[in-house]
Amino acid sequence: MVPTLASIASRLRLKQLRLLIALDDRGSLHKAAELISISQSGATKALHEVESLIGMPLFERQPKGLVANEMGRCMIRYARLIHSDVEHLHEEMLSILQGQGGRLSVGVIMGAVPLLTRALTALRLKQPDLSVELVENTSATLLGLLDQGRLDLAICRTSVGQRTEAYDCIELSEEPLAVVASKDHPLACEEALHLAQLSDYRWVVYPKDMPMRQALERELNEAGLKIPRYPLETSSILATILLVQQDPTLLAVIPVEVAEYCEQFHLLVKLPVALRALNEPFGVITRAGADLSPAATLLINELQNDLTT
Template sequence: MVSPLNAIVSRLRLKHLRLLIALDEQGSLHRAAQQIAISQPGATKALHDIETAFGASLFIRSSQGLQANDLGRCVIRYARLIHSDLAHLREEMVGILEGQGGRLSVGVIMGAVPLLMRALTRLRDVQPALSVEVIEDTSARLLTLLDEGRLDLAICRSSVSRRPDAYDCLTLHDETVDVVAHPTHPLAGKDQVDLAELARHRWVIYPTNMPMRLLLERELAAAGLEFPRYPVETASTFAMFSLLQEDPSLVALMPADAAAFGERFGMLSRLPLTLASRNEPYGVIVRHGMALSPPAQMLLDELRR
């Protein structure tokens, strides 16, 4: 049985994490010991201490060396995360001491990507030493990362959470949507398009229960139309752009800012259809009561502009 958390915390050391990562990279206790500059007997004892701390065997021993089992692969994955977090911690501390730079991790939904890029460009003009990590995902996934402390803030919707009161919304942004297609699509360039005509084409759509999917479902239901059959579902901006390039017969619903970006570079055309429904606004979301780091506060100021 896996040890209780208190037992793991009291016994596990940072040198243990280094050994786990080295074992994963080298596949040999001898080579792993050399990599982190300890003796092989010291590495053997450290590995015994690690498995005792977790209360489980983490490696399969064979004549070819050590191979992580399922539990071992899980532990190694988190060892790498902790090591990475410590590197980010040091980077942020250096930035604080130097009065500039630092590190910022921000999550964003597809429709807010252009807004975030504009704000980040302005921020990095005044803070060129700032390291930034941008994670694009669904609101639900971004809120999970926010809960885990992996993000400083997220630009998304807290309403998808079962506990929306666990978050503070620092500013709101409206989101309008466009129906888009490849510039060579039969409907591109028309003066007017109706929803019934669009419903007969093949679609790229967002996954079930995402706000953009729900908006399309409302529009079609209000018009008495069936939902498109055999669509391609994705929440990825890149996948959606790529699909529209590869298959010019597809149409898609896309946030207006993303659609304008694609149109500006000739990747797609916005079709002349005004939707009655409006998408739920998204916001800059943080954990309730969480204080923003200086870089996060500066980004918030830029987003509010």
């Protein structure tokens, strides 16, 4: 029987979590105890306390040492997350006491990466000691991380979330789209193209129900064209760029600003075919009613300043 949340919260201690991580890293009680500077008897007692709380063993003794079972691996995974959060707390406390920049965790969708990197560059010139964690992913994933408190803010869209009322949004920008291809693609040197000329080629697309894919399928439907077979689906911009660059039969839809960056460094070419922007602009998304840190407020100011200059 799984213990209640109240029981876990009242009985589980950071020392025990550190021991679980050390056991996973070292594979023995003796080495784990040395790593976290406690006696072996103390380590044995701490492990027994955790296993008593959970109600089952967390490790199995094997020839190569102690090996976590399924429940043990679950506990270790969350122990690492909690320990990481405590480390970040310590870093931010030191930064505040020393008058430095603090720490910021920011999520971003692919199309907003150029805007965010410019804003972060400007901000770090003013706050050189600011520590930033940047997570690129889809809007749906970023909203989940925001819900869990893993991100201070995200630059994405709320329409893919299940509870739009759970977020505050500061609208930033629309996201114009472009079709890109390898410089060796048969259409790479064309001066003008219609969407119909692209429909027979293969595409790298975002996963189902993501705005970038919906935009492509909307354009094809409105032009009376059939939806092509998609051999490759990915939410990774790097994978998209490399796949299209290396395969002259592929096409992809990516944000215009990312496409222009790729053209600048001769990675891909932007095909001369018109696509509309995504229906919903992206914005700075935070948990509804959340108090923003000074660093988060400064970043939002830089994002807004970039769009007005």
